[in-house]
Amino acid sequence: MFSSSVADAPLIREPLHAPVAHLIRDGLVEGTHHGSVVVLDSEGRVQFQLGDIEAAFYPRSALKPLQAVAMVRVGLPLDGELLSLTAASHSGEERHLAGTRRILELAGLSEDHLRNVPDMPYDPVVRDTWVREGRPPSRLAQNCSGKHAAMLYTCVLNDWPVEGYLDPGHPLQQAVAEIVEDLTGQRIARVSVDGCGAPLFSVSLHGLARAAARVTGAAPGTPEARVTDAMREHAEMASGSGRDVAALMRAVPGLLTKDGFEGVQVAALPDGRAVAVKIADGADRARVPVAAAALARAGVDPDLLVEFQGETLLGGGRAVGRVRPVRALEPVAVRDRAQGLSFGSARP
Numbered sequence: 001m002f003s004s005s006v007a008d009a010p011l012i013r014e015p016l017h018a019p020v021a022h023l024i025r026d027g028l029v030e031g032t033h034h035g036s037v038v039v040l041d042s043e044g045r046v047q048f049q050l051g052d053i054e055a056a057f058y059p060r061s062a063l064k065p066l067q068a069v070a071m072v073r074v075g076l077p078l079d080g081e082l083l084s085l086t087a088a089s090h091s092g093e094e095r096h097l098a099g100t101r102r103i104l105e106l107a108g109l110s111e112d113h114l115r116n117v118p119d120m121p122y123d124p125v126v127r128d129t130w131v132r133e134g135r136p137p138s139r140l141a142q143n144c145s146g147k148h149a150a151m152l153y154t155c156v157l158n159d160w161p162v163e164g165y166l167d168p169g170h171p172l173q174q175a176v177a178e179i180v181e182d183l184t185g186q187r188i189a190r191v192s193v194d195g196c197g198a199p200l201f202s203v204s205l206h207g208l209a210r211a212a213a214r215v216t217g218a219a220p221g222t223p224e225a226r227v228t229d230a231m232r233e234h235a236e237m238a239s240g241s242g243r244d245v246a247a248l249m250r251a252v253p254g255l256l257t258k259d260g261f262e263g264v265q266v267a268a269l270p271d272g273r274a275v276a277v278k279i280a281d282g283a284d285r286a287r288v289p290v291a292a293a294a295l296a297r298a299g300v301d302p303d304l305l306v307e308f309q310g311e312t313l314l315g316g317g318r319a320v321g322r323v324r325p326v327r328a329l330e331p332v333a334v335r336d337r338a339q340g341l342s343f344g345s346a347r348p
Contacts, residue, residue: 009056009187010204016052020279020329021286025313025321033286035263035279037329038209039297042272046206048297050329053206056189057278060260061089063180063201064147065227066211070179071154071172072223078103078150083230084237085146089259091240092121092130092141099237100145107153114139115166116148116196123240144196151198168199177201183211183224195261209276212268216256228256244288244308251304252295265291273298285311285323293325302331 015036023031036051046053068087072078078086082099090096104110119142121127130141139145151172155162160171167173168191176199181187184207194200203211218224231238232255235246245259248267257267263279265287275294279286289310296302313321324330 005185006181007186009189010054010202010207012056012189012202015055015057015278015280017278017280018051019326020050020277020290021310021323021325023313023321023323025315027321030321033279033281033283033290033323035277035286035290036205037278037290037294038205038276039294040209040213040272040274041298044210044213044272048294048329050326051278053209053276054204056202056204058192058194058200058202058262059208059266060194060200060262060264061144062208062258062260062264062266062276064089065215065231065256065258066180066183067147067176067198068150068227069183069215069223070176071150072226073179074154074172074175075157076150076154077157078153078230079226080230081234081237082146082150083227084234086150087227087231087258088146088238089122089143090146090237091123091243092126092143093123093240095237096146096240097140100140100149103146103149103153107149107156109149109152109156109162111138111140113152113162114145114148116142116144116198118142123242142196144194144198147198148196166197166199173199180211183214184208185210205276205278208264208266209268209274212256212258212266212276213272213274216254216268216270216274217272231258232256248292248308251307252300255295255300257291259287263287267291267295269298269300289323290325290329293329293331296331297329 017034020035021033022029038053039048041047064087085099118137122143184203186207189202192200215224235249239246254270259265262282266276268274277291292305292308310322312319
């Protein structure tokens, strides 16, 4: 289905983003979110694009499934909840902390070996509980701790040094970079540092969607299929209770999706259809409805995506609007349905 060749790195340039969503208040555009969107068909061809899908960008945590695939390829034996946690941007719930401890125990290591940054839990309710209890930030609570624990375990299994496991030159990170290039089909444009301290590889939005399609479309039993199965079957472990990506995987049969900071989301179906979204200003309020519209463009039943069409904007306690994808992005059926919204039918 897909070529295994690796193309040149995407160009490093100012992305040519386009309007992808409007904030509508009673039929008028109050604000506009710019960004880029790509939709691939089951053969890997670009079915729809908006904005700049070829410029180099940082996928942030949307790259975690690829990092997990790389670790499984070099011997990480985890499956189920713990493998899902390996690819997680978790909420810091007790199950996430317990799972991270379990991975560290399997590696014969402790929280002291983690080198991600200490933080409070990502989930606001859990975080508020920590504050009330006077608990300090910790590496375990930080949303990438599962990935870091798995990285340490992978190092132990391969007799690689635990110290310096986040260095881009470390054998682990070299293995991850190789898999990122293999799955995206392009060279890495630039290496930076993610918020958690791990190397962050820059690819294109098109390349990210291509990688997601390859991961979800892989043969049963492969590292890609193991990661896909784990994340889909344990969606809350890869995110958390009440998180939109977990709800989306429950709503759409067979879907694998992962979000990332700064308005990134990637999603793919078993037949190879895939979408990738980047919101230029990093706004989650635009990421969710734009990703849903892209999935509808890919052929997902819009009825499965109703709850992801954007949060309602209130004015004086009543619904007066919401963030909506631009008309160019919405399929006709979804566009027609939007005309019936009670807070204004005049839409750009």
